[in-house]
Amino acid sequence: MQGESQRGTEPIAWLRGLVPEAVAVAAPILVERAEGVWLEDETGRRYLDMAAGIGTLNVGHRPSEVVAAVREQLERFIHTCFSVAPYRLYGEVVERLVALTPGSFPKKGVLFNSGAEAVENAVKIARRATGRNTVLCFSGAFHGRTLLTLTMTAKVSSYKRGFGSFCPDVVRIPYPYCYRCPVGCEPSSCGTACTRLLDEAMAGWADPEDLAAVVIEPELGEGGFVPAPPEFLRSLRDLCDRTGAVFVADEVQTGFGRTGKMFAIEHSGVVPDLVTVAKSIAAGLPLSAVVGRAELLDAVQPGGLGGTYGGNPVACAAALAVLDMMVRDDLPARAMRLGGRIGARLESWRDRYPDRIGDVRGLGAMKAVELVRDPATREPDPELARRWARACQDEGVVVLTAGVRGNVVRLLPPLVISDRELDEAMDRMERALGRVVARGGEV
Ligand SMILES: Cc1ncc(COP(=O)(O)O)c(C=O)c1O
Structure with missing residues (x-):
């Protein structure tokens, strides 16, 4: 030993x-x-x-509620693979996420294991639904360690060094980091001048007709807890509306009450098309999700999404207990x-x-x-x-x-x-x- x-x-x-x-x-x-x-x-x-x-x-x-829910589920069944033999818990988690995420339009959801998987699948969904390729993301971003999400992640020294070549069609622009303003302004008087970066990006760095998704953390997580100004997020929403791109809010770190709202994007009033969630959804059990517009998720062919463990029943049982606590308390x-x-x-x-x-x-x-x-x-x-x-x-x-x-x-x-x-x-x-x-x- x-x-x-x-x-x-x-x-x-x-x-x-x-x-x-x-x-x-x-x-x-x-x-x-x-x-x-x-x-x-x-x-x-x-x-x-x-x-x-x-x-x-x-x-x-x-928390005792989660421990009890997990114990109870362990007594029933641990795993079937949802794609082999589905179970009610999966649908119940999606039902709760559909109700909790912003937007009153018809929504659906898919469950995965990690934040990276959720983000990667959000991009897949956006590409399939729009028939386009380009993904717009930001400096300071962290979206995960799979090859696509690592491409979208911004910190080279620790996360990316030596792991290229990275995926094509990912365009990055500066995050609206007020303390280190990317356009050299002071927040008190800037009038959110950084929104002009979006115009520049669409004029020179990306083809708006090929823009599939804009993926943003409403407050940078690994990038240093930098909240995006609400006006900037509203400009991004406008960009998506103008170009037909999918607005993806990566709420993996900001989600489930952390910022004082259930999801950080709610501080801006912006309604995203897709939301990625993970981390605090299941009190430490591996679970993540993409939730959003039903027509986007329905655009993907059968078999195009999923995985052996995604939406594992024990993790789902934990998530339901967590979501009860979130609302009750x-x-x-x-x-x-x-x-x-x-x-x-x-x-x-x-x-x-x-x-x-x-x-x-x-x-x-x-x-x-x-x-x-x-x-x-x-x-x-x-x-x-x-x-x-x-x-x-x-x-x-x-x-x-x-x-x-x-x-x-x-x-x-x-x-x-x-x-x-x-x-x-x-x-x-x-x-x-x-x-x-x-x-x-x-x-
Ligand atoms: C905003 C955000 N997206 C995605 C991820 C990736 O999540 P995971 O480590 O579960 O793959 C993280 C992880 O810290 C994150 O903070």
């Missing part, structure tokens, strides 16, 4: 002998159990989990209140360290701080972000960095976190920040 013999003795070194560094690890601990907002490692040390499986656990670790409203509490603390840190914290931003409970070497030049400080995240871990808090330059620290606490637990996590993060700033970034 190699694993048993090495318990507690440099467990990460043991893991690294087996799992390549390509599978990066944010917190080098070995988790033994988890409950609510807490992780416990093999040594019995407890951590406040402000990463929550990269936003997968909006309902927290192992009004978790989007809770996210809004949490976001206010988190935002106030982050702003107080910016006041204290104005030379290190360049930006505080994010919708609802999807908040982040951007660290810089100098607020005047806005030169990113990824080293400080990395050291702060490590110092947080020393204090017993798991947090993630983000951003194309890696200089953002983001918070994704379970939305069921109590005010007391949140304050405790923020106190610990504050101590960690004080330590790294005092030591010039050294921990």
